[in-house]
Amino acid sequence: MFITEIYLLVLLVFMIIAAIIAVEIKSLISSVISLGAVGVGMSISFLFLAAPDLAIVQIAVEVLLLIFLIRATLGREIVSEKGAVTIPLRLLSIFIVLVILGFGIIAFRNLPEFGKPVFSLVPEAPSNSYIQHGLKETGSANIITAVILDYRGYDTLGEATVLFTSLLGALVILRAKTKKNGTKVINHKETKARGGE
Amino acid sequence: MVFALCFVLFLTGLYCILTKKNTVKIIIGLSIMEAGVNLFLVLLGYKNDGVVPIIDRSTDIVHFLAYSVDPLPQALVLTSIVIGLGTIALGIALCMRLYVKYGTFDIAEIRRLKG
Numbered sequence: 001m002f003i004t005e006i007y008l009l010v011l012l013v014f015m016i017i018a019a020i021i022a023v024e025i026k027s028l029i030s031s032v033i034s035l036g037a038v039g040v041g042m043s044i045s046f047l048f049l050a051a052p053d054l055a056i057v058q059i060a061v062e063v064l065l066l067i068f069l070i071r072a073t074l075g076r077e078i079v080s081e082k083g084a085v086t087i088p089l090r091l092l093s094i095f096i097v098l099v100i101l102g103f104g105i106i107a108f109r110n111l112p113e114f115g116k117p118v119f120s121l122v123p124e125a126p127s128n129s130y131i132q133h134g135l136k137e138t139g140s141a142n143i144i145t146a147v148i149l150d151y152r153g154y155d156t157l158g159e160a161t162v163l164f165t166s167l168l169g170a171l172v173i174l175r176a177k178t179k180k181n182g183t184k185v186i187n188h189k190e191t192k193a194r195g196g197e
Numbered sequence: 198m199v200f201a202l203c204f205v206l207f208l209t210g211l212y213c214i215l216t217k218k219n220t221v222k223i224i225i226g227l228s229i230m231e232a233g234v235n236l237f238l239v240l241l242g243y244k245n246d247g248v249v250p251i252i253d254r255s256t257d258i259v260h261f262l263a264y265s266v267d268p269l270p271q272a273l274v275l276t277s278i279v280i281g282l283g284t285i286a287l288g289i290a291l292c293m294r295l296y297v298k299y300g301t302f303d304i305a306e307i308r309r310l311k312g
Contacts, residue, residue, distance in 0.1 A: 002245050005199060012202040019206055019229045023213040028221055028302075035225050038206075042232050049239050050247045050266045057275055061282045065228065072289045073221055076296060085216045093215040097208045104204045114199050115245035119267050127242075127269045131262060135252050143250040143265070147272035159276045166283035170290035 005114060007048050015041035028073040036066050053144050126151075199240060207233030219302045220292045224285060231281045235274045242267030 015038050022034035039062030046055040085093075112118055119127040130143055130151060140146040148156050210233060213226030247266035252258075292302065299307050 004243075004245075008199050008240075009202065012199065012206065015232075016202065016206050016209060019209040022225055022229065023209060023217070023222070028219070031222065031225055035228060038229060038232055042236055045236060046239060049243050050249045051239055051271045052249060054239065054271055054275055054278070057278055061278050065282060065285060068286055068289045069221070069225075072293050072296075076302070085218065090216055093212060096215070097212050100211070101204065101208055104208075105201055108200045108204070111200065111241070114240065115243060117242050117244055117267050119242070119269075120244060127267045130268055131250065131265050134268075141252045143252070143268040144272050144275070147268050148275060152272060155273070155276060159280055162280050163283040166280075166287045170287045173287075173290040173294050 002115060004048055008045060011041050011045050011048070015045075028076075029070065032066060032069045032073060035069070036062060039065070051144075053142070200237065203233055203237045203240060206236070209233075218304050220295065220304060221289075221302055223304075224288045224292065227288070228281070228285055231277075231285075235277055235281075238270045238274050238277075242270040 018034045018037035018041065022031045022038065025031050025034065039058060043055045043058040043062070046052075046058060112121065119125040130147055134143045134146040135141065138146040138150040140150070207230050210226040210229030210231075213229065214223055217223055217226065244264060244266050246264055248261060248264050250265045250268040250271070252261065295307060296302060301307065
């Protein structure tokens with residue numbers, strides 16, 4: 001067992017504990033902060049997995065996410081007790097989750113073991129071509145940037161579209177209502193006109 | 198073993214979505230599931246003693262070709278993380294709007310449609 005795998009196991013146990021605390025704690029602010037612990041654990045795991053770009057992006061995204069979540073829960077962090085699910089339904093949920101876990105563990109037997117990825121077993125996999133010819137074909141020293149902006153450029157265009165649309169939707173939903181006054185004025189005029197008739 | 202623990206992280210989020218009635222808790226569960234999936238995809242591309250797929254002037258090309266980790270999952274997970282931020286921001290905006298309208302985060306109490 002390589003040392004990276006041991007580090008990853010420790011980090012994953014930490015992240016699972018933080019996730020369980022985030023799910024089960026009553027106060028919403030504490031839950032959000034535990035979610036932040038999960039995100040930081042992800043970032044450190046990415047560092048161990050030789051993915052520094054992902055670690056940087058994960059930290060930045062996590063900070064923004066925590067700001068949004070804390071803004072949403074500030075001053076309203078009371079969880080009502082009667083909102084809890086009854087115990088039989090909770091047991092049923094645990095049973096379903098355990099069944100899915102069993103199927104997942106059966107499925108994981110067919111995967112190559114950790115540390116021996118598929119692309120090193122298959123010589124014609126596209127990743128091999130990216131690693132070998134990426135610098136020559138795109139001129140980018142960072143192969144990940146070469147994949148994002150050159151080989152899979154259309155994916156990145158789609159990503160930018162999705163991000164723009166979702167943030168536009170969030171802004172439209174959160175916008176202070178200005179149109180309602182306008183419609184009220186129109187209704188007022190209509191009622192006046194009807195009164196005049 | 199690592200894969201199984203990563204799947205347990207995913208299932209923690211799934212359990213949260215199945216049992217909680219608070220909308221903010223549901224979005225937190227969604228975020229945990231997303232973290233599990235992203236980490237799993239990056240785990241699939243790791244090679245033992247792997248090096249970062251960035252070529253430097255001092256990089257030994259033969260060693261780099263033999264030990265570089267898979268750049269493709271990393272690039273696509275980068276996309277996925279940013280999209281996750283967008284979707285969760287939209288969900289939180291909906292939660293805040295619901296709170297303004299109904300005065301609660303509890304989905305059992307949000308019943309009537311109010312115009």
